[in-house]
Amino acid sequence: MTASPSSINRPAVLGVSLWVGLLIGISRWVGLQSYQWFPVQASTAAPLVDGLFSFETAIGTFVFLAVASVMGWVILRHRAEKYDATDAEPIEGNTKLEIIWTAIPFVLVMAIAVYAMKVNTRLGVLGPMEHIHLADAKEQQGGYPGDRLPAETIEVVARQWSWEFRYPEAGVSSTELHLPVDQPLTFRLVSEDVLHGFYIPAFRLKQDVIPGRAINFNLTPTRIGRYRLRDSQFSGTWFAANQADVVVDSQADYQAWLNQAAGLPLQAGISDAVTEYQKRLQQTPTPGWATVKPAPPPQVNVPGSNALPHDA
Amino acid sequence: MPFPTTPEAMTTTPSLSQDQPKLSWTRYLGFSTDAKVIGIQYIVVAFFFFLIAGFLAMIIRGELLTPPADLVDRTVYNGLYTMHGTIMLFLFIFPVLNGLNNLLIPTMIGAPDMAFPRLNTAAFWLVPVFGSLLIASFFVPGGPAYSGWWSYPPVSIQNPLGNLISGQSLWLLAVALSGVSSIMGAINFVTTILRMRAPGMTLFRMPVFCWTALAAQSLQLIGLPALTGGAVMLLFDLTVGTSFYRPEGGGDPVLYQHFFWFYSHPAVYVIILPVFGIFSELFPVYSRKPLFGYVYVCVASFIIVGLGLIVWVHHMFPSGVTMWMRNLFMFTTMLIAVPTGVKVFAWLGTLWRGKLQLTTPMLFCLGGLINFVFSGITGIMLATVPIDIHVSNTYFVVGHFHYVIYGAAVMGIFAAIYHWFPKFTGRMPYEGLGKLHFVLTFVGANLNFLPMHPLGLMGMPRRVSSYDPEFAFWNVLASLGAFLLGVSIIPFLLNMISSWARGPKATHNPWNAIGLEWLLPSPPPVENFEEHVPTVISRPYGYGTGLPLVEHQAEIERQLILQEASA
Numbered sequence: 039m040t041a042s043p044s045s046i047n048r049p050a051v052l053g054v055s056l057w058v059g060l061l062i063g064i065s066r067w068v069g070l071q072s073y074q075w076f077p078v079q080a081s082t083a084a085p086l087v088d089g090l091f092s093f094e095t096a097i098g099t100f101v102f103l104a105v106a107s108v109m110g111w112v113i114l115r116h117r118a119e120k121y122d123a124t125d126a127e128p129i130e131g132n133t134k135l136e137i138i139w140t141a142i143p144f145v146l147v148m149a150i151a152v153y154a155m156k157v158n159t160r161l162g163v164l165g166p167m168e169h170i171h172l173a174d175a176k177e178q179q180g181g182y183p184g185d186r187l188p189a190e191t192i193e194v195v196a197r198q199w200s201w202e203f204r205y206p207e208a209g210v211s212s213t214e215l216h217l218p219v220d221q222p223l224t225f226r227l228v229s230e231d232v233l234h235g236f237y238i239p240a241f242r243l244k245q246d247v248i249p250g251r252a253i254n255f256n257l258t259p260t261r262i263g264r265y266r267l268r269d270s271q272f273s274g275t276w277f278a279a280n281q282a283d284v285v286v287d288s289q290a291d292y293q294a295w296l297n298q299a300a301g302l303p304l305q306a307g308i309s310d311a312v313t314e315y316q317k318r319l320q321q322t323p324t325p326g327w328a329t330v331k332p333a334p335p336p337q338v339n340v341p342g343s344n345a346l347p348h349d350a
Numbered sequence: 351m352p353f354p355t356t357p358e359a360m361t362t363t364p365s366l367s368q369d370q371p372k373l374s375w376t377r378y379l380g381f382s383t384d385a386k387v388i389g390i391q392y393i394v395v396a397f398f399f400f401l402i403a404g405f406l407a408m409i410i411r412g413e414l415l416t417p418p419a420d421l422v423d424r425t426v427y428n429g430l431y432t433m434h435g436t437i438m439l440f441l442f443i444f445p446v447l448n449g450l451n452n453l454l455i456p457t458m459i460g461a462p463d464m465a466f467p468r469l470n471t472a473a474f475w476l477v478p479v480f481g482s483l484l485i486a487s488f489f490v491p492g493g494p495a496y497s498g499w500w501s502y503p504p505v506s507i508q509n510p511l512g513n514l515i516s517g518q519s520l521w522l523l524a525v526a527l528s529g530v531s532s533i534m535g536a537i538n539f540v541t542t543i544l545r546m547r548a549p550g551m552t553l554f555r556m557p558v559f560c561w562t563a564l565a566a567q568s569l570q571l572i573g574l575p576a577l578t579g580g581a582v583m584l585l586f587d588l589t590v591g592t593s594f595y596r597p598e599g600g601g602d603p604v605l606y607q608h609f610f611w612f613y614s615h616p617a618v619y620v621i622i623l624p625v626f627g628i629f630s631e632l633f634p635v636y637s638r639k640p641l642f643g644y645v646y647v648c649v650a651s652f653i654i655v656g657l658g659l660i661v662w663v664h665h666m667f668p669s670g671v672t673m674w675m676r677n678l679f680m681f682t683t684m685l686i687a688v689p690t691g692v693k694v695f696a697w698l699g700t701l702w703r704g705k706l707q708l709t710t711p712m713l714f715c716l717g718g719l720i721n722f723v724f725s726g727i728t729g730i731m732l733a734t735v736p737i738d739i740h741v742s743n744t745y746f747v748v749g750h751f752h753y754v755i756y757g758a759a760v761m762g763i764f765a766a767i768y769h770w771f772p773k774f775t776g777r778m779p780y781e782g783l784g785k786l787h788f789v790l791t792f793v794g795a796n797l798n799f800l801p802m803h804p805l806g807l808m809g810m811p812r813r814v815s816s817y818d819p820e821f822a823f824w825n826v827l828a829s830l831g832a833f834l835l836g837v838s839i840i841p842f843l844l845n846m847i848s849s850w851a852r853g854p855k856a857t858h859n860p861w862n863a864i865g866l867e868w869l870l871p872s873p874p875p876v877e878n879f880e881e882h883v884p885t886v887i888s889r890p891y892g893y894g895t896g897l898p899l900v901e902h903q904a905e906i907e908r909q910l911i912l913q914e915a916s917a
Contacts, residue, residue, distance in 0.1 A: 075807045087736045091807075094734065098727035105723045108698050109716060118638065118705035123862060125894035126705045131643040135699070136692070143691035147684040147730065154734040155677050161736055232504040233603060235668065235743060239809025242740040246669040248604060249504060250597025253670065266818065270743045270811045271669070272498050274505050275424050278814035314424075326423030327493025327517075328510040348818075350809070 061103045069096025077350030080261040080286060081241035086157050088242070094150060191224045192217075195336070196234035196247045199276040199311035201267060202336035210299040213307030213335075214342020215267060215284040217259050218292035227253040230333070235270025238284055240350040246271050259286040263349040275329040276311035283344045295340075302339040309335035310344070373876075381475065383467035384876055385452045386774060388474050392449030393767070395477055396442050402485075403437035404836060406430045411798075411832035414825050419816040427815035428496035429517070433484070435499035436521065439617075440528045441481050443759065447624050448473075448535050450766055451563050453774055455539060457867035458557045460548030460884065462877040465541040469534050476531035480524040487520040495521035498813060500610060501581075503595040503603045507588045514589055522585040529578040536570035539563055548866060548879075550886035550900075557865060557890045558647055562627030565651035566620045569658060573613035573620075580609025604670050611662035619658040622722075622754060623651055625762035626693055629715055632769055633697050634891040635863040636712035637704025641891045643696045650689035657686045667738045676735045683733035687726065694723060709861075710784030714765035717792040721757030725750055728803065743813075746806020752799040756835075761791060764842070771849070772856030776873045779853060783845040790838030798831030855917075858910040864892055864899055869906050871913060 072095040073088055116126075192215075193204040204211045217223060227236055229247040236255065237244040240263075245255045269280035287295060311332035318324060377387055378394070410431055413421040422430070452470070456463055464470045487494040494517035497506035501521065509516055543564045547556065583594040584606060593599025595606045634641045641647060663671055663679040697719060706712070728750040731737050741747065764787070771779045801824035806812075810821045817825070859868040866886070870878060884900035892899060900906070 075804055077809055083736075087740050090734060091731065091737050094727075094731050094737070098730065102723055102727055105694065105698065106720060109701070109720060112637075112698075112701045112704065112706060113708070113716070116637075116701070116704050116706050118707050122705060124705065125638040126703060128640050128892070128894035129642065129699070129703065130640045130895075131646070132699070135695075136643050136646050139695040140688060140692055144685075144688045147687045148681075150730065150734060151681050151684045154680060154736060157736045158673070158677060232508070233502060233669075235811070237743075237809070237811065239740070242736075244668045244739050244742065248597075248670050250602070251670065266809070268809065268811050272428075272502070272505065272743075272813045274496075274508065275428060277428075278419065278424070278811075278816045281818075326425035327429055327496070328491070329425050330508050330510045 057107065058104075061100055061107070064103065065096045065100040068099040069093065072096075076242075077240045077265075078261060078263070079240070079242075080259055080263060080265055080350070081238075081243065082258045082260055083161055084240070084242045084260075086160060090154060090157050093153065097146065097150070191226060193226045194228070194236060194247070196227070196229040196236070196269070196273075197333040197336070198231050198274055198330055199269070199280040199332055200307065200309040200336055201269075201280070201282040202307060202338060203282075205296060208296040208300055210296055210340070211304075211307075211336070211338040212299060212340040212342055213282060213309075213338050214340060214344070215282060216292060216295050217284065217286050218289050219259055219262050219286050221289070222256060222258045225255045225257075227255055232273050233271045234273050234280070235268075237268045237270035238265055239268070240265040240284075244270050261349075262286050262288060264346060265350050266348050276314065276332060279310040279314065281310075281344055282308070283342060283346065283348060285342075299339045304337040304339060305341060306335040307338040307341045308344055309333075381471055383463070383471050385456050385464045385467070385470060386874065386876075388470055389449045389452030389454075390774065391474055392445045392452060392477070395481070396446035396449060399437050399441035399445070399481060401839070403434050403442060404839065406434040406437070407832060408836050410434060411829040413815060414817070415829045417817050417819045417822055422815075424815045425493065425496065428813075429488075429494045431813060432495050432498050432521075433488070436495070436525075437484065438755075439499060440525065441477065441484065443621055443755065443763075444528070444532060445477050446763055447566075447621065448532075450624065450628075450763070450770075451535070451539050451567075453770060454559055454867065455542055455563055456546075457773070457870060457874060457878055458560055458865060459543065459546060459551060460866045460879055460886075461542055461546035462880065464538050465546060466538050470538050473531045473534035473538065476527055476534075480527035480531070483520050483524040483527070487517040487524075490515055490517055490520065493517050500607075500614075501525075501584065502610075503584060503587060503606050504597065506584060507596065509588060516588075519585060519589055522581050522588065526578055526581050526585070529574045529581070532570050533574050533578075536567040536574075539567040540571065548883045548886050548900075551866075554645060554648065555886050555889050556648075557627075558630035558641065558644070558651075559624065559627035561648045562623040562630070562651050565655045566623040569616040569620050569623075569655055572659060573616040576609050577613035580606055580613075583609075604666070607666050607669060608662070611665045612659075615662040615665060616655075616658045618751075618754065619654055621759050623654065625718070625759045626651070628762045628766045628769075629697055629719060630693075631865075632711055632715045632765055633700045634893055635769070635861050636707045636709060636715070637701050638707075638893050639700055639704040639891075640889075640893055640895065641696065642699030642702075643692075644889060644891065647693055647696045650692045653689040654686060657682060657689070661686065664733055664738070667735055668742050680733055680735050684730065687730055690726060694719070694726075709768075710779070710781055710788060711765040711769035713785065713788045714761045714768065714791075717788065718758045718761035718765065721753050721761065721792075721795065725753035725757060728753065740809075741806045743811055744806035745802040745810045745812055748812045749799045749802030749806060752795075752802070757795050757799060761795070764788075764791065767846075769861065770867075771846075772860050773867055773870075773872050773874070775850050775853075776856050777849050777853035778856050778860060779849045780845050783841045787838060787841040787845065790834060790841065794831050794834035794838050796831070798828050798835055801825070801827040801831070857914055858907075865890060866900070869900065869903070869910070871910060 069092045072092045076088055079085055195202040203215045227247045229249040234247040236247055241257055243257055263286055265284040267282040267284050269277055312335050315332050413427055492511040506518055543560050586592040587594050587596055593601040595601045595603045630641055630647055661683040663675050664683045667676055768779055768784055805821055805824045810817055856872045858872050886900050888897045888899055
């Protein structure tokens with residue numbers, strides 16, 4: 039245990055302060071940059087998630103750069119001279135330092151956790167987290183309190199490997215998900231076979247779809263555009279091809295789409311897996327290893343498309 | 351323990367290696383009960399499987415070089431990524447760590463061998479048995495398991511051909527056997543550490559590697575029964591039609607996820623804790639300074655054990671758990687950053703004002719440490735529920751855990767191999783090849799795994815055999831990194847084979863390190879110190895203090911030097 043130098047080394051303190059200031063500046067900048075690493079923000083959840091991520095990116099950048107600075111410094115300045123096999127000064131520890139570097143990470147991670155919990159709660163108000171909860175009388179009656187009255191309950195049926203969206207009130211079904219902008223929506227997620235993941239990156243939201251359960255899942259789209267819905271829980275052979283498009287329309291366009299769709303006859307919806315499986319059957323010998331046979335494409339009013347350019 | 355430790359016993363130490371007949375290399379091919387033989391058997395077998403699983407990774411990255419599924423069939427891709435993860439974990443990383451445990455625990459604590467040598471043999475020989483089962487599963491009708499290393503039901507119990515012997519059933523059998531092998535190993539390591547330490551070696555005079563091994567193996571004993579039980583139930587669902595997890599029979603697929611992660615999250619600590627031990631051993635040697643805050647570093651391992659057992663639900667945030675569980679497990683997960691941070695700061699404190707020697711093992715440790723800090727930061731991000739909801743099951747997670755496991759753990763393991771290679775083979779590895787290996791590994795790992803983070807943030811799911819064109823750029827970079835990593839193994843293998851065959855002879859302590867293992871000849875005799883176990887009189891890592899580690903240290907070292915001179 040060595041004592042710290044009795045007199046304060048002014049140039050060193052100044053140098054370290056300047057360096058820390060520089061790192062803080064860089065960290066703030068990286069934190070702001072992080073917003074661009076995401077797809078466009080298309081739901082009420084997106085700004086909250088991106089904000090939290092930016093905050094953690096800034097803190098994380100600072101921690102990383104600080105550790106890297108110390109390592110860089112010792113590698114440059116505390117290298118043994120060639121042929122110097124002697125030992126360094128034996129510093130075995132420093133209780134004060136050890137307490138400080140326990141306390142600082144503790145406070146830091148708890149601050150992040152509390153912030154994140156607040157975001158959780160806000161997201162919870164907005165919808166997505168609370169699919170398993172104590173029975174709520176209002177919900178049982180099919181209603182939501184105040185501003186959370188959902189415009190529509192949309193049923194999502196996940197299969198190996200297709201997505202089917204049903205609009206019970208309008209009597210419409212589709213393999214392309216159409217949503218009205220700025221409306222709180224409730225989805226009822228069901229799976230007919232295995233686990234699937236209902237994941238729309240532009241919305242920053244994801245929920246596993248679990249066979250044997252119907253999960254209520256709430257969100258509010260905020261931006262008109264065409265986005266990707268991806269299966270996020272491995273579901274077998276055509277897992278990667280199990281994608282659908284999400285079209286967020288203005289309220290008027292959405293109504294128009296629903297009205298037009300209701301008049302269309304049922305036809306086979308999109309299932310890339312079925313298309314690929316047909317091709318596979320024509321090959322001899324059958325390529326690859328065994329696979330589960332895809333479910334037939336759902337019969338829907340509107341097949342839509344999953345091959346158009348999408349915003350995210 | 352009744353070891354004779356009188357000065358007379360010491361001064362009459364026979365020249366051990368001269369008395370013994372030259373041991374044949376063929377002992378590595380048979381059923382040995384010698385921990386040092388078993389250790390090398392583990393490591394060699396592990397690297398054989400490392401090459402196989404690494405080759406699978408090359409095919410995976412080859413497929414992901416372009417957006418469509420065009421290199422292999424989708425069924426093949428799914429089988430390959432499943433087997434890549436399974437082989438890397440159960441046949442590379444756990445066996446290689448058990449190899450290090452076998453080599454290091456007895457020599458570091460002055461024990462002649464493991465507590466239960468035959469149990470040790472049995473635990474090792476299960477590895478080639480379940481390894482062969484897994485490799486055989488490539489050739490059964492229908493191909494190998496394809497449901498990922500998690501094997502989540504119901505996908506894992508779909509069994510498309512309906513055969514009893516399927517890739518998935520062999521997979522489950524292999525994982526259960528692997529669990530049995532690991533439990534046998536864990537009993538042995540824990541018992542050896544607790545019961546067979548040299549006289550004078552109290553727990554707080556024990557090297558940190560043994561502390562971390564004790565912590566990691568305790569986790570195995572607590573966690574593995576849950577996984578093994580869960581896997582057996584899954585095997586029943588698959589083969590005899592029970593409904594533990596089958597929703598149509600009233601089962602719950604999410605139940606399996608709890609069993610699986612109750613072990614498989616702590617499994618990450620089983621992997622990383624011994625690597626923390628390696629860092630704690632090597633930084634003092636190559637900084638010529640004591641480990642900063644030794645006691646706190648020891649204790650932090652067990653804080654990690656305690657917390658590590660109550661964080662598993664963070665793998666399941668989007669899979670149907672309640673709000674309170676999400677919040678609770680977010681807090682416990684965040685807390686792990688504290689003992690882990692303590693260790694990182696202790697290593698920085700050790701480096702600070704040291705006299706650094708940038709040897710191959712030191713470079714691997716420094717590279718492993720900075721990679722680990724990066725993965726720790728992304729780990730905190732993943733612990734944060736709202737962020738995890740977006741990035742879980744995306745490439746962000748794949749990037750994160752490859753930084754932990756390849757960037758930190760595998761680099762730490764390479765450091766350990768270079769550092770202790772002279773001790774157990776009696777030969778020095780080549781520095782030039784070692785440094786080349788380090789540069790290729792460090793650059794390759796970062797080029798491979800860093801691009802996975804932007805991919806995940808953009809929303810590319812993991813385990814996909816095809817992807818949208820907007821993900822192509824980062825995927826090309828990642829694939830180039832992967833191929834570089836593939837190349838990086840060549841100088842390593844060249845180095846190991848050539849230096850073992852004809853490298854310069856190693857002295858008993860080529861790195862001028864402090865520790866009981868460095869008071870043994872290189873390689874150590876079969877029974878290590880035999881009945882002449884030195885009495886430990888100080889803490890490890892006394893660099894610069896001038897304090898001897900054991901009684902009569904000067905005499906023991908003189909004997910070793912004389913022995914080396916006469917050889």
